[in-house]
Amino acid sequence: MDQDSKFTSIHMDAIREVGNIGTGNAATALSKLLGRMVDMDVPVAELVPIYDVAAHYGPPDTPVCAVLIRTEEKFSCSLIFMIEEHRADLLANLIIPMDLSGMDEETQLEIRNSALSEQGNIILGAFLNALSMITGWVLPTTTPAVARDMLGSIMDLVASMFGVLGDSAMLVKTSLHIKDLDEDLGGTVIMIPDPGSLETLLSKLGVL
Amino acid sequence: MVQPVHVGMADLVVSKHPAQLVTLGLGSCIGLVIYDQLSKSAGMVHIMLPDSREAKDIPKPGKFADTAVPLLLSELTKLGVNKAQLRAKMAGGAQMFSMPGKDSAIFAVGARNIEATLKMLTAAGVRLVASDTGGSKGRSVEFSTETMIFTVKTLGSGTKEL
Numbered sequence: 194m195d196q197d198s199k200f201t202s203i204h205m206d207a208i209r210e211v212g213n214i215g216t217g218n219a220a221t222a223l224s225k226l227l228g229r230m231v232d233m234d235v236p237v238a239e240l241v242p243i244y245d246v247a248a249h250y251g252p253p254d255t256p257v258c259a260v261l262i263r264t265e266e267k268f269s270c271s272l273i274f275m276i277e278e279h280r281a282d283l284l285a286n287l288i289i290p291m292d293l294s295g296m297d298e299e300t301q302l303e304i305r306n307s308a309l310s311e312q313g314n315i316i317l318g319a320f321l322n323a324l325s326m327i328t329g330w331v332l333p334t335t336t337p338a339v340a341r342d343m344l345g346s347i348m349d350l351v352a353s354m355f356g357v358l359g360d361s362a363m364l365v366k367t368s369l370h371i372k373d374l375d376e377d378l379g380g381t382v383i384m385i386p387d388p389g390s391l392e393t394l395l396s397k398l399g400v401l
Numbered sequence: 402m403v404q405p406v407h408v409g410m411a412d413l414v415v416s417k418h419p420a421q422l423v424t425l426g427l428g429s430c431i432g433l434v435i436y437d438q439l440s441k442s443a444g445m446v447h448i449m450l451p452d453s454r455e456a457k458d459i460p461k462p463g464k465f466a467d468t469a470v471p472l473l474l475s476e477l478t479k480l481g482v483n484k485a486q487l488r489a490k491m492a493g494g495a496q497m498f499s500m501p502g503k504d505s506a507i508f509a510v511g512a513r514n515i516e517a518t519l520k521m522l523t524a525a526g527v528r529l530v531a532s533d534t535g536g537s538k539g540r541s542v543e544f545s546t547e548t549m550i551f552t553v554k555t556l557g558s559g560t561k562e563l
Contacts, residue, residue: 243449244410244461253426254541256556261498338498343556345426346539350497352410353429353449353510360460 200363205238207400208365208391212236214327215320216367216382222319223369226312227287230372237366246352246362250275250381253345257281260313261338264321267330268394269387271354272320274313276380278341284371284378285309310337316369320382328397354385363391405543408432408445411464415444415476418546425541427493429511431466431518431534432542434551435473435489435527437482441546444473448493450510451517466517474525489527490551490563491518492542494534511535531563 216233224231247253258281260274276284285308293301314337325332340347355362364383371378386394395401405421408414410430414422418441424432427447436443446469453465462468477487494515498508515534522529533540533553543552551563 244412247410247426259498261500263500335500338500340497340537341556342428342497342539343426343541345541346428346495346556347497349410349426349428349430349449349539350508350510356411356449356464357455359457 200240203400204395205240207395207398208363209236209238211324211327211394211398212238212365212367212382212384215323215384216369218323219316219319219382220369222315223312223371226315227371229287229374232370232372234368234370237364239364239366240361241364243352243355243360243362246355246364247345247348249364250348251344253343253348255344256341257344257347258309258339258341259347260310260317261340262314262317262321263335264332265335266333268324268328268332268397269390271385271387272317273347273351273383273385274316274380275344275347275383276378280376280378280380281305281309281341283374283376284312284380287371288312306339306341310339313337313339316380316382320384328394330397351383351385358388408447410447411449411461413444413446413463413469413473413476415442415473415480416546417442417480420546422544423542426539427542428495428497428539429493429508429514431491431493431514432540433469433473433489433491433518434542434544435477435487436544436546436549437477438486438488438549440480440482440486441549442477442480442482443544443546443549444477445544446470446473448514448518451513466514466521470518470521470525474527484526487527489522489529490531490544491529492533492540492551492553492563494518495536495538495540497537497539499537533561533563
């Protein structure tokens, strides 16, 4: 789907609804994991020129942590959960039952990344479960991969993945916020369908 | 001090001396600079993908390695560069996420970008004098026509001058 004009407001509404249900499910799953209230923002679905994707999410040099999973059968897509790095570490600490301060940096990083990949997996897996419920598709996922880098570099890859399809990216942007903490630990879910997948999904939803 | 010019995704910028060309947050993409050692004219392009052949249309030739390199050279020619004096420096092409098994091809776009860019430079007869490519970390790059130094910054592991 490489022509902006191919998307109508009905398509955008359908995708936004998928984002809505997906994020709702992800918020519930994260809430159960942490034993805390988790709020979500109303999801936004929009078409953005791939060249503007990076700027869309914030300053390109912001350090972030991103967890990625893929599903590849009926509906193939990549899903990314992205959160600012210092927030990512606070989030990881919520499920790490021990004090890491005595350990060397590398071990600390490894443990935090492992916690984050599990949290990302639960959030994104719940998102996909919602999609599975709507469509009836079985959507098995890969093991999660974690990257810590500049926001610009993560988005550079995201833009390239959309770039294979054309010159616009369908961004489903939703945020989760954990309550009762000193700091708002907001993170963002991004769905990147493989070439042709968005059509498959829209047609399953009965709007294409 | 000259005002830095930001080269966004798939953008291509050429300039006479003095200029400061900057690209922030390269992931799998390539930041390629080609410059004339004598006149100090230079151009930078932010390449996203290796091959334009599957694209239906190409609104921004800077997007693909096979269209970006020829366009960069022709824009530099318009500035009156001496082709024999042209040199190239490049950075980027990281694989940000690694997944075991069958999925890795999707994320190996960085490696394909490096390969395609090198191939285009060789075909054009432009000598690559320095590069910092591959790995798993994103980069920000900056080129100054004053010093002809290509500065590569990586989160967490500092700055390299090429």
